[in-house]
Amino acid sequence: MISFDNVSMRYHTGFEALKQVSFRLGAGEMAFLTGHSGAGKSTLLKLIILMERASQGQVWVDEQNLNRMVSRQIPFHRRKIGVVFQNHQLLFDRSVYENVALPLKIGGFDGDDIGRRVRAALDKVGLLSKEKLNPIRLSSGEQQRVGIARAIVNKPKLLLADEPTGNLDPELSADIMGLFHQFNQVGVSVLVASHDLDLISRLPYRRLVLDQGRLLTHG
Amino acid sequence: MAKQPLRNSGRGSAERHKVAVGDRGRGYLAHHREVLVSSLQRLLAEPLATLMTLMVMAIALTLPSVMLVGLQDAQGLSEQWRGAGEMTLFLDAGLSEAEGQALSAQLVDNSQIASTLYLSKADALAEFKQYSGLGDTLGLLDHNPLPAVILVEPDAGYRQPQQLQQLATLLEAVDGVAEVVLDLAWVDRLRAIIAFARSLAWVLGGLLGLGMLLVVGNTIRLEIENRRDEIVVVKLVGATDAFVRRPFLYTGFWYGLGAGLLAWCLIQLILLYLGTTLSELIGLYPGSFELSGLGIAGALSMLLFAILLGVAGAWLAVVRHLAAIEPR
Ligand SMILES: Nc1ncnc2c1ncn2[C@@H]1O[C@H](COP(=O)(O)OP(=O)(O)OP(=O)(O)O)[C@@H](O)[C@H]1O
Ligand SMILES: [Mg+2]
Numbered sequence: 001m002i003s004f005d006n007v008s009m010r011y012h013t014g015f016e017a018l019k020q021v022s023f024r025l026g027a028g029e030m031a032f033l034t035g036h037s038g039a040g041k042s043t044l045l046k047l048i049i050l051m052e053r054a055s056q057g058q059v060w061v062d063e064q065n066l067n068r069m070v071s072r073q074i075p076f077h078r079r080k081i082g083v084v085f086q087n088h089q090l091l092f093d094r095s096v097y098e099n100v101a102l103p104l105k106i107g108g109f110d111g112d113d114i115g116r117r118v119r120a121a122l123d124k125v126g127l128l129s130k131e132k133l134n135p136i137r138l139s140s141g142e143q144q145r146v147g148i149a150r151a152i153v154n155k156p157k158l159l160l161a162d163e164p165t166g167n168l169d170p171e172l173s174a175d176i177m178g179l180f181h182q183f184n185q186v187g188v189s190v191l192v193a194s195h196d197l198d199l200i201s202r203l204p205y206r207r208l209v210l211d212q213g214r215l216l217t218h219g
Numbered sequence: 220m221a222k223q224p225l226r227n228s229g230r231g232s233a234e235r236h237k238v239a240v241g242d243r244g245r246g247y248l249a250h251h252r253e254v255l256v257s258s259l260q261r262l263l264a265e266p267l268a269t270l271m272t273l274m275v276m277a278i279a280l281t282l283p284s285v286m287l288v289g290l291q292d293a294q295g296l297s298e299q300w301r302g303a304g305e306m307t308l309f310l311d312a313g314l315s316e317a318e319g320q321a322l323s324a325q326l327v328d329n330s331q332i333a334s335t336l337y338l339s340k341a342d343a344l345a346e347f348k349q350y351s352g353l354g355d356t357l358g359l360l361d362h363n364p365l366p367a368v369i370l371v372e373p374d375a376g377y378r379q380p381q382q383l384q385q386l387a388t389l390l391e392a393v394d395g396v397a398e399v400v401l402d403l404a405w406v407d408r409l410r411a412i413i414a415f416a417r418s419l420a421w422v423l424g425g426l427l428g429l430g431m432l433l434v435v436g437n438t439i440r441l442e443i444e445n446r447r448d449e450i451v452v453v454k455l456v457g458a459t460d461a462f463v464r465r466p467f468l469y470t471g472f473w474y475g476l477g478a479g480l481l482a483w484c485l486i487q488l489i490l491l492y493l494g495t496t497l498s499e500l501i502g503l504y505p506g507s508f509e510l511s512g513l514g515i516a517g518a519l520s521m522l523l524f525a526i527l528l529g530v531a532g533a534w535l536a537v538v539r540h541l542a543a544i545e546p547r
Contacts, residue, residue, distance in 0.1 A: 079457035089452050103456045108247045
């Protein structure tokens, strides 16, 4: 599903956030991406959704070479990927429901379909009762779950999550990980960036460990 | 995808996605409708700011429109005047009233002349009093300074400028005629002035149209700036450029429509006001004059023009400023 081949990424500041990273995430596989703060986890995820481009090396996602992808194709690429952002990226000028419905509206789904899918997604993250609220009135953990609902609402083939349990208590964190596991069970590829080592160590998934932008082969 | 690993190769998957979007035409139309409504709601949520922008645009539309409508009517009037090609023969002071009448009757026999009208000195004075409004002042004069005149209306077949000129020369040579005045020179001058004023109106219209474009463009630019976060988020979850542009283009559409309607109201009011003043002035001259207003075709084309400018202004802003907003 994802393949990094000797990928380096240098920000315009000159800082090299990723150094010769190579790995593969198989279709239907789930893995954790860990490492200290500033190790390059978010940067790696940004490369997958083309928020940034690799300075060197090749990135493949869903058998497409991202180096060759032109900007016209990027929206369609992103629609295949559900992303839970570290900073939520929610819109505070509309309700929780509208936030979660956004990917479906963009995808051109029609009204009834949108309603059904949005409620199903909100139900999964336990926020069905808050659909009409503005996300600004939710707790940080609840906002994070709105972000998760939005990421899964159009049943993407690849799910990326950047610190999805960052603001959640241990019990909720375990629930959310369980949710990702469920998705993985139905064939969705999942990559979760997290430094919640406690939680990760209890789960049976492969771990990719970043250190100063380098991928350690054995984490 | 685990089950169908070969389905998604290369550009094939992007194309497949487009087909899927086509299948969801209902959702696509629904989104257009939704954006149409929500962009209007946004404008109405800030009525004062919206009204100010609309007023600026409407004034820019009104000015050249009123000019063009007025000039259109003025031109019609000048054609009427010109078409008449009437001549005034001032008679020798020594000519008696009976001789004048006889000359008038004799002139009608000329095939180039359709009709004549003899006005004695007294008639001329009476008419002058009525039109000039100097009635009382003229009464102070102890004798009538005006000559008798014969008004000559040329035959319909002899109204080309050259023919009229020839006829005038001919009549000038007739005994008893002191002077022939062909009322064409000032009509021609009026026509030239109207033509110039019309080009001026178009130039003005062009400049003000450009101004409108900039007003909409700048308003939309601010709107884009205000909605930067939203643009970033929708791009992150897969919005195409068209999707991101849509609300702003519809906003431009509403600005254009609103400004067009407002301008129409302004124009009607102005014409109503000008109409009464003008008809008093014009009533002093021969021919009929009425401000015709925009008419349905005029109103529609102005509305269409306004909408076009609104959308074009929005498009300019969108093209210039949206590309700069990328999620980072
Ligand atoms: N837009 C940017 N411009 C320049 N440098 C950046 C930018 N974004 C990130 N960096 C740098 O790249 C390095 C990796 O950042 P990144 O956000 O990928 O770390 P991370 O592993 O996600 O950390 P955390 O666990 O704190 O989220 C950091 O040192 C950061 O300062
Ligand atoms: Mg990070």
